[in-house]
Amino acid sequence: MTIPQAAPPRRIARFREEIDRAIASVLGGGTYILGQSVADFEAAFATSAGLPHGIGVASGTEALALALRALGIGPGDEVIAPALTFAGTAQAILQCGALPRLVDVDPVTRCIDPTAVSAAIGPRTAAILPVHLFGHAADMPALMAIAERRGLAVVEDCAQSHGAHLDGRPLGSFGHAAAYSFYPTKNLGCVGDGGAILTRDAALAERLRALRQYGFSSPERVCEGLGFNSRLDEIQAAILLALLPHLNAGNAERRAIAVRYRESLSLPGLALPPDATGSIYHQFAITHPERDRLMRHLAEAGIGTAVHYAPGLHRHPAFQEATAGALPVTDALAATLLSLPIQPEIAAEAPEAVADALRTFAPEAQA
DSSP states (O other): OOBOSOOHHHHHHHTHHHHHHHHHHHHHHOOOBSOHHHHHHHHHHHHHTTOSEEEEESOHHHHHHHHHHHTTOOTTOEEEEESSSOHHHHHHHHHTTOEEEEEOBOTTTOSBOHHHHHHHOOTTEEEEOOBOGGGOOOOHHHHHHHHHHHTOEEEEEOTTOTTOEETTEETTSSSSEEEEEOOTTSSSOOSSOOEEEEESOHHHHHHHHHHTBTTBOSTTOOBOSOOOBOOOBHHHHHHHHHHGGGHHHHHHHHHHHHHHHHHHOOOTTOBOOOOOTTOOOSOEEEEOTTHHHHHHHHHHTTBOOBOOOOSOGGGSGGGGGGOOSOOHHHHHHHHHEEEEOOOTTTOTTHHHHHHHHHHHHHHHHHO
16 A cells, blocks of 8 residues: 555554664563563553552453453453454453443444433443544533443543543543553554553552552462453563653644645545544545445455454453444444544544545546
8 A cells, every 4th residue: 555544564664763762671671571661651641640559460451351340340240342343342241241332323423322322321321431533522421321320330541532632621531540552553552462551540550550460469469359360461561651741732733634624625425534522533534335345345455454343342242242223323423434544643644545446436436
């Protein structure tokens, strides 16, 4: 592809000197597991989101699963989550022994619909797991009001919303805990798997630090209960610490590219993503009724795209018991969403290139 949909190595190359110094520091220091780089990154990342506690873990999915476990979610419980998201969201619920209760999303934000959440609450409901899809905010004030009325835990899935805000408040700071992924394609990504949990609750943070390392609660390494081996790698933490100061600038670059897309793109049937001040555009996902043909047309023009996510989770065999009834908005979006290039290192010419390609697609779409 002349313009790939995503290319994490290009971001690494952009900041290679800082990353090389960070890696060399870890190698020279001799501590490779839960050392100073992890501690420094946990503190810096939590501060960036306005929260006091950060816990580095092995992946975004494990961040979700550990956060739910630390909040007491387990067998017999149900956790309400959107059907339009990556499979890891629902897998994390299953890994706790709980059952996902998948509901529909709002057609504008593409995030979990608070009205659907209210309708899905039952006697086994223990938590709500909103996903800030593509870097856009779920309606956290409405969701927190529901949770407070019903005594439910809230874990924000912030895997795609590093540095995003809602009404000036950082996403991740609304719920009881927030889970992040540092998969290489994320706005803040490392060169492997990595994740973190942020919270304002000191006791919850203490439980999480034990859960991520075998249930150890003291330097003597005595297991006080169930635990796992889910630690953020020291080298990955050092890389993230080097990249974190560039996060806000990178998000601003994404927002600028999104503005150019909005100014450039025109095609019958094409709909753009929500336009909100605090969004950080992990993806710039359009919709079109002939999504698959448009995807092929853009590929022929040298423009990479991706589908996030199809089918909806309620149509995955692993989650067949997770929902009852139709989820029409999720089905419609899963059939029509198409993510365009938005990563700053590759998308400098993307808005105009996509606009040029759409001009040749439109007559065919109307034929």
